[in-house]
Amino acid sequence: MRVSTLWRRDLSCRDAVRLVTDYLEGALSASRRARFERHLGECDGCEEYLREMQLTVALLGRLEPTDVRPEALEALAGVFRAVMAEEQAEHDDRGDR
Amino acid sequence: MSVPGHDDLALVERLRAGDEAAFSEVVRRYHEPMVRLASSFVPARAVAEEVAQDTWVAALRGLGRFEGRSSFRTWLFAILVNRAKTAGAREPRTVALEGPDGPGDERFTPGGAWAEPPAPWPDDVIERLVAPGLASRVLEVVATLPPAQRRVVTLRDVEGLESGEVCELLGLTEGNQRVLLHRGRTRVRQALAAELEEV
Numbered sequence: 001m002r003v004s005t006l007w008r009r010d011l012s013c014r015d016a017v018r019l020v021t022d023y024l025e026g027a028l029s030a031s032r033r034a035r036f037e038r039h040l041g042e043c044d045g046c047e048e049y050l051r052e053m054q055l056t057v058a059l060l061g062r063l064e065p066t067d068v069r070p071e072a073l074e075a076l077a078g079v080f081r082a083v084m085a086e087e088q089a090e091h092d093d094r095g096d097r
Numbered sequence: 098m099s100v101p102g103h104d105d106l107a108l109v110e111r112l113r114a115g116d117e118a119a120f121s122e123v124v125r126r127y128h129e130p131m132v133r134l135a136s137s138f139v140p141a142r143a144v145a146e147e148v149a150q151d152t153w154v155a156a157l158r159g160l161g162r163f164e165g166r167s168s169f170r171t172w173l174f175a176i177l178v179n180r181a182k183t184a185g186a187r188e189p190r191t192v193a194l195e196g197p198d199g200p201g202d203e204r205f206t207p208g209g210a211w212a213e214p215p216a217p218w219p220d221d222v223i224e225r226l227v228a229p230g231l232a233s234r235v236l237e238v239v240a241t242l243p244p245a246q247r248r249v250v251t252l253r254d255v256e257g258l259e260s261g262e263v264c265e266l267l268g269l270t271e272g273n274q275r276v277l278l279h280r281g282r283t284r285v286r287q288a289l290a291a292e293l294e295e296v
Binding site for chain 1: 129223
């Protein structure tokens with residue numbers, strides 16, 4: 001009990017919050033990781049904070065791609081045809097066909 | 098759910114054969130992400146659109162040079178980043194680790210403990226936030242991040258690229274990338290927390 005109190009004092013909530021991304025990225029040394037996890041095991045606020053950061057990341061990864069505006073799609077289709085025609089012309093110039 | 102980029106190789110083959118439907122498909126997948134990424138380098142959305150369009154031209158012309166060593170998406174993004182940097186040349190090339198560091202230390206007591214612990218988020222938070230409307234709010238929040246943070250959050254968390262790919266694309270060290278990711282995620286989380294309080 002005394003030891004774990006010391007550990008907890010060792011890493012403040014502010015410290016833990018600063019380490020959240022390094023923790024999620026697997027960039028903490030084994031000893032820092034252990035201290036981080038020990039703190040979280042004893043601190044509801046930091047445990048919730050980690051959960052919210054994980055949810056934030058999950059949410060960002062779930063965003064559906066925005067539809068391309070029809071005008072942009074149309075313009076890009078034109079670009080595609082132009083480049084393809086150009087390539088074909090080069091091809092023909094080289095006498096490959 | 099499909100893994101982004103996993104079936105791009107087949108599309109690239111079809112592109113090489115001049116298949117316009119394959120082009121529409123890659124445009125649907127990557128045009129908007131490209132415009133958003135370009136937006137973090139250039140001052141206006143219209144310029145970002147132009148950069149993205151130029152990137153498509155360069156990519157189509159350079160398809161023969163794509164060897165599949167990186168994913169097609171990363172290859173495309175690399176062309177885009179080069180062009181966007183040129184277009185936004187007025188911005189300093191070195192990536193500043195711009196502050197402020199998200200929400201300040203007022204969240205903590207002088208001793209470093211929570212002054213007020215974060216309010217718990219409901220379990221169905223993702224369902225609630227992914228709902229139409231709120232999802233676009235999240236993208237708006239990402240769009241308000243400082244440019245370097247926005248690039249990293251967009252590529253890592255929205256597009257799902259690996260950290261090594263992002264470091265290479267943006268010319269960042271792993272450490273700097275983590276700092277930017279941390280600051281960006283911190284701000285997005287804070288905006289979501291505010292959003293949830295309103296719901």
